[in-house]
Amino acid sequence: MTERIPYVVVGAGAMGLATTWQLARRGHRVVALERFERGHTRGASHGATRNFNNAYAAAHYLDLLTLARTEWDELSRVTGEPLLRLHGLVTHGDDAVVAGVHDALVARGERAEVLAAPDAARRWSGMRFTGDALFTPEAGVVRAAAALEALERGARRHAADVRFGHRVVALDEGGDGVTLTVEAGDERHDLVAETVVVTAGAWSRGILPPSFPLPRLTVTEESPAHFTPIAADPVWPSFNHLLPPERYPANVYGMPTPGEGVKVGFHLVGPVVDPDARSFRPVPAQAAQLRGYVAEWFPGLDPDSAEPISCTYTSTDSQDFILDRRGRIVVGAGFSGHGFKFTPAVGAVLADLATDDTARAAAPFRLL
Incomplete structure (x- = not known):
């Protein structure tokens, strides 16, 4: 039988776990699917530290940084784990x-x-x-490895289901939801979500439908x-x-x-x-x-x-993030190089986009 879930997050690195945490703490049923094992080194979220760098002049980044500081502090309170040094x-x-x-x-x-x-x-x-x-x-600095653990613990505390070793091999948006074909071990099954959030980093283009208006990701x-x-x-x-x-x-x-x-x-x-x-x-x-x-x-x-x-x-070519929604699909992408410090704020923005189709991120983060 096909499993039906309100919210599915594809990719459980930093941004995916943050989105999962934000959705779950708001009371939503959410499943996060991660292709690799917990703590893998194939992407951009592993390692002990990342700069908590506030040397920005652009208002949209400073606004996001202000939210991030609040959310890092909240995550630290919830989990008892100091995450900023x-x-x-x-x-x-x-x-x-x-x-x-x-x-x-x-x-x-x-x-x-x-x-x-x-x-x-x-x-x-x-x-x-x-x-x-x-x-x-x-x-x-952000204690990056500790942050991933805290985000997962925080999400699970609110009943989120985080599944490692689950690879999304197809994603198709239809009138009544988004169908995801998932490989786990030697088995393949389908999920149907009301809304999908794709935070798959380097693998984003391969997961999204060909018609999705994603700009070039290098x-x-x-x-x-x-x-x-x-x-x-x-x-x-x-x-x-x-x-x-x-x-x-x-x-x-x-x-x-x-x-x-x-x-x-x-x-x-x-x-x-x-x-x-x-x-x-x-x-x-x-x-x-x-x-x-x-x-x-x-x-x-x-x-x-x-x-x-x-x-x-x-x-992205501009090095700005992508935080936007089309139809039932929300995308967070293009973070590498300066995104980690914003992680819980990005999760909050993506959760807003997933739960409210009138929500909008700051203009520089939107799709054309």
Whole structure:
């Protein structure tokens, strides 16, 4: 017999689990289907930490970040798991951007301080600065692995059904619902949902119907690395380094990760890949560039200590997220590279879209 369910979430990484939690805590019956096993490393949600980076000037991201902070705190209260570590964020490398972000944050009542390069170097001796540095103390990291566990626990506490090892192989919208064909082990069965939320990351295009107006999503394999601090006592903030394109392949981000070192990575430089046929290894030339960057800019790190990490980015051309609905299908996509910090807020927006067909996300997140 075909199972009928009000809400089905396809993809139970960070965004899918957040949407499942938000739907379940509102009293809705929801099933989340995840193709892989719990804690897998094939997508973009694994790993110990992500930057909780508030260095944005655009209102739609700052609005989403405000909601995210509230929802992270709520999830922490519900599960008893502290999920944010707010040791502060330093953004530097482009004085005009630093000033613009500072002004946008201060206008919203956020704490933000601009330091001259010598003052920044004295405060963070493991880093080198040549221009102004913006310090935002109410930023830091999200404990990413702990967040996934908390979201799943929170969702299950409200009777959500999260099914790992369940792959959606077909999705067809009809007049009375959306039919999903699901493979689990050696068996195949159908579910019919009133509304489906697709949060499948790199696999989104392959799941959605061909007619769905999804913009181009580019999947890349990125290879940041953890580097070992030379001294045991330097203070490490999270950081954004805005770099000149004539010298470096991209801007740099990073954060301290207890027990693993300091994570450093170029943003969006990896090769385009098939998510089912990745090497899980860094491109040698890019690894060499990253080593050279660390040697130049981080006197507090051993540049020869790199422990590479492999993850995917799934990005729109604009690098803005997709949060929208067509018919009975809601889509959340294009988060990779800067989405994790917004996770519970994205879940709230997608839950709004799923339960209210008049709801709308901010204009830059909508489908054309």
